Amino acid sequence: MLDSDGEILGSSVVRTGIDLPSATQTAISDALAAAGVKDKDAEGIRIVSTGFGRKNVSRADASKTEIACHARGCYSFYPEAITVVDIGGQDSKVIRLDASGRRLHFKMNRKCAAGTGAFLEEIASRLDMSLDELNGHAAAADSETTIGSYCTVFAATEILARIRAGADLASIVRGVFSSVVNRILEMAPLEGKVVLTGGVVAHNPFLVKMIAKRVEGSVVVPPEPQLTGALGAALFARDEPRD
């Protein structure tokens, strides 16, 4: 939730689960509460929804794709020609913006989960650790086990083979991070200043370092990168007149 100057007044992150209407209502109410606004006083506040399920948010005045919103959110922090890389739970995308913030091109990952948060979730589960533990292991590794497969399922099988061969756990996690980075770099050239967003980046700062080593330009992460898409949606809500 933003004020008219674009200052963030409140935000909320909830798991969508299986009840989308309930989850969106909770997210909106919590964000309003964080901003000190009661739900009953929220009439007149324009809402723009984004992301998967954006069309199912009954309270939204409009919807925008996550591609538009991540671009808008990132440009608000870095108003110049940038390449936005969003590594989300279900998909990844590379968005190229010109100096005026217009989208020149975008590319989403192919249908499979490789290079997304879902890949890391699957691998964490196979390694019997929580998602939060991955970053520490990757950062602590002094070697890297190569994970070659595109496919999440085959990668998991590959990891089991590495474990049987005696590979170090931290080295395997580093290899898993490298796999995510490789999938991102295969999507499109990362030119100029690279802005990383999304939950994977928010929770795995070591991944940012790994990407920074692989690209020529500077790599930056906006504040609260998991909320960049929501910020973009709120900026659209602020700027676009009610239909």
Add this chain to the structure above:
Amino acid sequence: MAEKKEGRIRIEAGKQMKKLMADHFYELDEAARTGKRKVAWCTSVGPAELLRGMGFLVYFPENHGAVLGATRAAMDYIPVANAAGYSPEICSYLTSDWGAFLKGETPLSKIYKGIESVPKADVLVYNTNQCRDVKDWLACYAREWKVPLIGVETYRGVGEVTGTHVEGIAYQIEELVPTLEEVSGEKLDMDRLKEAVRLSRECSELWKKVLDTAQAVPAPITFFDGTIHMGPAVVARGTQEAVDYYNLLLPELEKRVEGGVQAVPDERYRLYWEGMPIWGKLREFSTQFFELKTNVVASTYCNSWIFTALDPDDPFRSMARAYIELFIVRDDRQKEKYITKMMEDFKCDGIIFHDAKTCPNNSNSRYGMPQRLAAETGMRTLTIDGDLNDMRCVSDEQVQTQIEAFVEQLAEVTA
């Protein structure tokens, strides 16, 4: 006044098309059951004119593939073919069609009462200009029915079409005649062949005029309409019925243009579709573009049934030229020139490349073409992953998000 449905304006000529398609399938069914006439199966841009000229009824298995896809029956049958050893990576027209045959079923039964199977062929005729899979596909039936499998091996990656190309293909077409005469029991009648070529040419010209009505802004027809109304050009080229159909459809569309009738109300953006239709999702895509006030006004696919090189005075060589001038067998430079001109002629704002998982020959995004076109012409491009018939290869949410984001992008750059 044309009837409106969900905001769309129905094409009145469609009723006649349904009759033409029904007559086509019933005629084939009767011929196959009674043996009164010989049935030839022919790949989409195989030598249909020759077959008609020699008195065969012609059945197009790729059309059956499209029916399997559009009715979504394909998903019942692809796994059957996969289990029988036909890879999920090969043509899903082939796997859905052959899977249906292995199960003894066809969606034609539900559409046309009384038809129980696809018509058994007396001869199977291919042109590999579409791909190698069409030959492998017909080979399934050749083994099953023990009937002749003959055809034309195409050139591929053709730059400028030369006399050598034309002579090479023409020679191969002429070489088909003895086998066809043996199967039909009749000698080739050159006058009948010339008449089939003349009718095919006339059908092509009319079909081109139909598609070209979409050069009007706003356009009176969409790509999705085109995938339906191309039926007669696909299954009946070389017949008077196909000519009659387009002589009915064309004035209806011309009248729309004159009256400013829009296929997509408040048309904001115009797109080009490169690659195969996603048959199992036609309705969803049509609706999404409709809601986005965006009209897909042109495509390589619908234009692939335009054969203006056909010349009744030189049937073999002109057939050869028509089959080798085809987009699908040309090199990337020729394809890029073609697309660039089409984008200009139809005043398109952007192009969608469909990368069809099981159809590499119709997926032109795989060797850097979108990037080259964008760099050379400033064309705005989007590539989506999908498939013609195998809906396991289509992620609805992801594709719809990409299309919506592409239209958002067009709004930004044209603002």
